[in-house]
Amino acid sequence: xSNRVVITGIGAVTxxxxxxxxxxxxAKLGKCGIKPITQYDASEDKVRIAGExxxxxxxxxxxxxxxxxxxxxxxxxxxxxxxxVDDSGLIxxxxxxxxxxxxxxxIGGITEYEKATxxxxxxxxxxxxxxxxxxxxxxxxPGQIAIKYGAKGVCSxxxxxxxxxxxxxxxxxxxxxxxxxxxxxxxxxESVVSPVTISGFANMTALxxxxxxxxxxxxxxxxRDGFVMGEGAGMLVLEEYEHxxxxxxxxxxxxxGYGQTCDAYHITxxxxxGEGAKCAMLDACREGEIDIREVGYINAHGTGTPAxxxxxxxxxxxxxxxxxxxxxxxxxxxxxxxxxxxxxxxSGAVEAIITALTLRDEVAHxxxxxxxxxxxxxxxxxxxxxxxxxxxxxxxxxNSFGFGGHNAVLLMKKV
Numbered sequence: 471x472s473n474r475v476v477i478t479g480i481g482a483v484t485x486x487x488x489x490x491x492x493x494x495x496x497a498k499l500g501k502c503g504i505k506p507i508t509q510y511d512a513s514e515d516k517v518r519i520a521g522e523x524x525x526x527x528x529x530x531x532x533x534x535x536x537x538x539x540x541x542x543x544x545x546x547x548x549x550x551x552x553x554x555v556d557d558s559g560l561i562x563x564x565x566x567x568x569x570x571x572x573x574x575x576x577i578g579g580i581t582e583y584e585k586a587t588x589x590x591x592x593x594x595x596x597x598x599x600x601x602x603x604x605x606x607x608x609x610x611x612p613g614q615i616a617i618k619y620g621a622k623g624v625c626s627x628x629x630x631x632x633x634x635x636x637x638x639x640x641x642x643x644x645x646x647x648x649x650x651x652x653x654x655x656x657x658x659x660e661s662v663v664s665p666v667t668i669s670g671f672a673n674m675t676a677l678x679x680x681x682x683x684x685x686x687x688x689x690x691x692x693x694r695d696g697f698v699m700g701e702g703a704g705m706l707v708l709e710e711y712e713h714x715x716x717x718x719x720x721x722x723x724x725x726x727g728y729g730q731t732c733d734a735y736h737i738t739x740x741x742x743x744g745e746g747a748k749c750a751m752l753d754a755c756r757e758g759e760i761d762i763r764e765v766g767y768i769n770a771h772g773t774g775t776p777a778x779x780x781x782x783x784x785x786x787x788x789x790x791x792x793x794x795x796x797x798x799x800x801x802x803x804x805x806x807x808x809x810x811x812x813x814x815x816x817s818g819a820v821e822a823i824i825t826a827l828t829l830r831d832e833v834a835h836x837x838x839x840x841x842x843x844x845x846x847x848x849x850x851x852x853x854x855x856x857x858x859x860x861x862x863x864x865x866x867x868x869n870s871f872g873f874g875g876h877n878a879v880l881l882m883k884k885v
Contacts, residue, residue, distance in 0.1 A: 475646045476885065477722040478714050479558025479707030480823045481550040483659075485521035485700055485810045489553060493820070494827045496809075497835040498857045503810045504683040504698050509663050517672045518681045520663045521700025521811030539601045540614070541579030546703040546816075547611040547659030548618070558707035560653055561619060563717050568652035570623035571612040572642045573659065573705070574634030576815030576872070579606030581664045608634075608815070615655055623651045629815070631872030632771070633730075634658050635704065636818030640728035640878055642708050652710050657819035659703030668699060674738065676775060688839030689772035689805035690779045690847040697773040700811025704819030706826075723826035726760075726865075727881030729753030738873050739777055744785025746877045747771075751789045751867055754881040758865070762789050765801070765881070766863035767834055769825045770851075771871045772805025773812055774839065780846045782869065787849075795848035802860050804852045808839040818870035822880060825868040829884040834858045 480490040485503025487493035496503075503521045512518045528537045528545035531552040537545055551573070555561060560569075582605045586598045604610050609627035616625045624645055628637040635658025642654035671677045678686040678696040687698040714721060729750035733741040740747070755762045771782055783795065790798045806821050813820060828834050840853040852858045863884070870878045 472647050473649060474711035474724060475643050475708055476711050476714050476724045477706050477826050478709045478719040479554040479560065480722060480826065481553030481557060481705045482820055482823055483523065483526060483546045483550045484702040484820055485523050488523065488526065490823060497806065497824060498833060500836045500838045500855055501809065502684055502838060504687055507663060510665055516679050517668050517677045519683055519686060519698060521698060522663055523701060539605060541582045541605045542661035543575055543579060543659045544605070544611045544614060546661055547573060547705065548614060550657065550659065550703040550705040551615045551655055554705040554707050555619060555655060559719060560707055560709065564653050566620045566622040568623055569619070569621040570642065570645060570651045570654040571616045571621045571625045572628065572638040572654055572656045573612040573615060574628045574638040574815050575608040575611060575658060575660050576629065576631045576634050577660065577662050577667065578608035580662050580667055582606045584664050584666050611659055619655065621655065630876040630878065631874055632814050632817055633870040633872035633876040633878040634815035634818065636822065636868065636870035636878035636880060637730060639706060639819065639822055640730060640880055643725045643728050646708055646710050652713050654708045655705060656708055657703065657705035658816045660814040660816040661701040662814065663699055663701055671699065678774065685839065687774050687808050687811055689774040689808050689837055690844060690851050691840045692842040692844040694774045694776060694779065696775050697807065698811035700813045702810065702813045702820060703816050704823050706819065706822060721885050723829050724883045724885050725880060726883045727754035727758030729879040731877045733875030733877065735875055740781040740871060742781060744781045744788055746875060747782060747785035747869065747871060748789045750877040750879040751785070751869070754867060754879045758881040760865060765865045765867050767828055767860055767866040768801065768803045769821045769866065769868040770803050770805050771869045772807050774807060778871065783847045783849055798849065801850065802834050802852060802858060803849045804834050804837045808837045818878065821868050825866050825882055829863065829866050829882055832859065832861045832863065834860050
């Protein structure tokens with residue numbers, strides 16, 4: 471018999487709020503977290519904005535000495551994990567061997583690698599930190615979380631580009647569902663606002679070059695020209711339902727399905743017919759034993775690139791079995807990336823948090839950058855700059871798609 475899996479703790483570090491409640495409150499207000507880049511001098515670059523968090527302070531929960539040995543993505547993940555674990559009240563109420571950690575990053579500590587490479591180029595090899603390697607590898611985040619909380623169950627890191635966080639949550643869901651673990655601290659983190667990373671994405675024309683904080687992250691808009699880089703982390707505590715119920719834990723939402731597929735099409739571009747994304751959505755619904763037409767809300771991958779938004783719209787319509795978006799009655803779609811930019815490996819995790827809170831509070835935040843509708847994107851994307859009441863919605867999907875053709879989808883149910 472399968473176990474039910476619920477979310478009992480959440481933590482977030484985002485460009486519109488540090489802390490899950492601040493993140494959610496500002497999302498509902500449609501706050502924009504895009505700002506001029508401050509982590510390096512980008513004044514002469516073609517991309518000069520990002521979803522940065524200049525006020526982030528890792529010392530709120532990390533010792534100063536330990537913080538110096540962590541890359542920024544890991545620091546953010548640790549802060550988010552600390553909030554999620556405290557929120558859950560789980561520690562001390564589950565055996566260490568039954569507690570796991572699954573946390574991902576798409577790139578990891580490339581900023582530390584970049585700094586070390588400059589030192590080597592300057593002939594200063596002896597100044598490369600002895601902690602370079604453990605600070606930059608993506609799997610150091612779940613390792614650090616496990617060390618902090620004594621989690622001796624499965625400890626793993628999935629690296630699937632922008633699907634990383636969602637894949638980690640989905641894999642954690644299955645480990646609990648199938649009885650291997652009682653609870654898992656899971657999610658994703660990323661912080662790659664650096665000259666090398668921004669230049670790489672910009673030169674492949676993936677990033678918006680408008681450089682207007684209020685008009686650059688514009689998912690599903692006719693004039694969209696790419697995504698805006700963001701940084702941050704999202705962490706969730708997943709727990710077996712009966713265990714959570716027995717200890718009186720609060721429950722945000724239930725995860726009931728997980729779909730993962732591959733386009734097997736191109737290293738960066740999505741499949742034009744959206745077939746892989748469609749199958750991932752339907753697989754999640756199949757595991758949750760529902761018809762996709764019961765889903766009333768989708769937190770879209772919604773990057774703001776011309777190809778992604780069109781293909782994701784095609785995939786959603788195909789999954790619902792319609793040709794025109796207007797034929798899907800009662801479905802609301804939005805993009806959290808319009809608020810915070812694209813957090814890469816952390817995006818799926820913060821979007822999973824948003825999805826759970828959307829179901830709980832029955833309100834969907836606006837897609838703030840959407841001003842001019844694209845005829846190819848004809849769904850209801852909450853484009854009126856105000857949050858939308860979605861009373862009565864019981865099921866929601868959250869989509870994540872990554873370079874390499876990775877598709878990951880979670881299905882959540884209101885509790």
